[in-house]
Amino acid sequence: MSNLRFDNQAVVVTGAGGGLGKAYAVFFASRGANVVVNDLGGSHKGEGHSAKAADVVVNEIKAAGGKAVANYDSVENGDAIIETAIKNFGRIDILINNAGILRDVSFKNMKDADWDLINSVHTYGAYKCARAAWPYFRKQKFGRIINTASAAGLFGNFGQTNYSAAKLGQVGFTETLAKEGVKYNIIANVIAPIAASRMTATVMPPDILEHLKPEWIVPLVAVLVHSSNTTETGGIYEVGGGHVSKLRWERSKGALLKPDASLTPGAIARKWEDVYDFSQPEYPTGTANFMSLLEHSLKLGPAPA
Numbered sequence: 001m002s003n004l005r006f007d008n009q010a011v012v013v014t015g016a017g018g019g020l021g022k023a024y025a026v027f028f029a030s031r032g033a034n035v036v037v038n039d040l041g042g043s044h045k046g047e048g049h050s051a052k053a054a055d056v057v058v059n060e061i062k063a064a065g066g067k068a069v070a071n072y073d074s075v076e077n078g079d080a081i082i083e084t085a086i087k088n089f090g091r092i093d094i095l096i097n098n099a100g101i102l103r104d105v106s107f108k109n110m111k112d113a114d115w116d117l118i119n120s121v122h123t124y125g126a127y128k129c130a131r132a133a134w135p136y137f138r139k140q141k142f143g144r145i146i147n148t149a150s151a152a153g154l155f156g157n158f159g160q161t162n163y164s165a166a167k168l169g170q171v172g173f174t175e176t177l178a179k180e181g182v183k184y185n186i187i188a189n190v191i192a193p194i195a196a197s198r199m200t201a202t203v204m205p206p207d208i209l210e211h212l213k214p215e216w217i218v219p220l221v222a223v224l225v226h227s228s229n230t231t232e233t234g235g236i237y238e239v240g241g242g243h244v245s246k247l248r249w250e251r252s253k254g255a256l257l258k259p260d261a262s263l264t265p266g267a268i269a270r271k272w273e274d275v276y277d278f279s280q281p282e283y284p285t286g287t288a289n290f291m292s293l294l295e296h297s298l299k300l301g302p303a304p305a
């Protein structure tokens with residue numbers, strides 16, 4: 001970390017008026033980057049807007065001798081955010097898709113507005129910012145993206161169906177961006193952070209929160225977006241409170257049945273142990289992994305009646 005610099009690079013951090021986003025923005029500016037501090041400045045439920053959140057962070061960065069400019073657009077208007085980087089710094093190198101809100105409510109009481117707003121900010125917003133940066137990344141054969149998922153998306157969490165859907169969506173989004181970007185040195189990774197912020201202030205006790213500083217998320221992100229990282233892409237990381245780990249998909253050994261009329265519910269029931277047998281796991285990394293399984297099942301005889 002001590003020698004990772006970002007001189008002359010332009011970094012866009014969305015939702016940088018507080019929490020994790022502010023920690024990223026302050027860090028990148030302290031390491032020589034030109035930073036776009038984007039923040040809509042609304043409540044954690046996505047109500048209202050204000051220039052204050054972004055302005056305070058920009059002023060703090062400038063007071064410390066760094067370079068930063070504010071942008072107050074919603075991430076749903078990603079073009080304007082990336083345009084702020086181009087206009088002020090002439091380039092965009094790194095995009096940290098971090099902005100987020102919550103609309104927690106049990107599924108029974110979920111309203112369309114709760115679902116739509118969460119998906120608009122997290123899914124559409126991350127798409128719009130990445131889509132606007134993409135042509136610049138491709139042209140300069142350099143781009144780094146961090147998307148932000150959540151343990152709620154990876155594992156599910158009561159009262160967060162909207163947020164969980166949007167956050168796991170960030171995983172698939174990242175995995176495909178990584179595949180499409182690899183030819184152009186565009187690296188995309190996704191993190192599921194845990195940190196003290198206004199988002200977690202009411203759901204975790206203070207003595208736990210004091211160990212979960214947003215600053216403890218920054219080092220992993222810095223390593224992943226630095227130009228020295230040319231291989232780690234499409235990764236899913238859990239990070240917080242000093243813990244950093246990588247997640248991957250695991251497929252059980254699985255039942256193999258010939259795909260013909262012998263493939264009945266009874267045939268699957270008889271092979272059920274194989275379905276959940278993780279003693280011989282595979283770690284699939286692409287859709288093509290399925291083809292080798294199909295080849296195996298086609299070679300089988302019919303399932304016994």
Ligand code: NAD
Nearest residue numbers: 015018019020040041074075098099100150194195197199
């Ligand atoms: P936070 O509320 O402190 O920061 C989010 C920021 O995003 C706020 O400053 C807010 O004004 C801004 N924002 C919200 N909607 C916006 C929009 N439409 N356009 C631009 N800016 C917008 O919360 P945080 O904890 O720092 O969260 C940062 C990210 O990390 C979020 O995506 C969140 O879902 C994710 N996350 C956080 C945790 C955690 O433990 N804090 C856990 C899992 C995921």
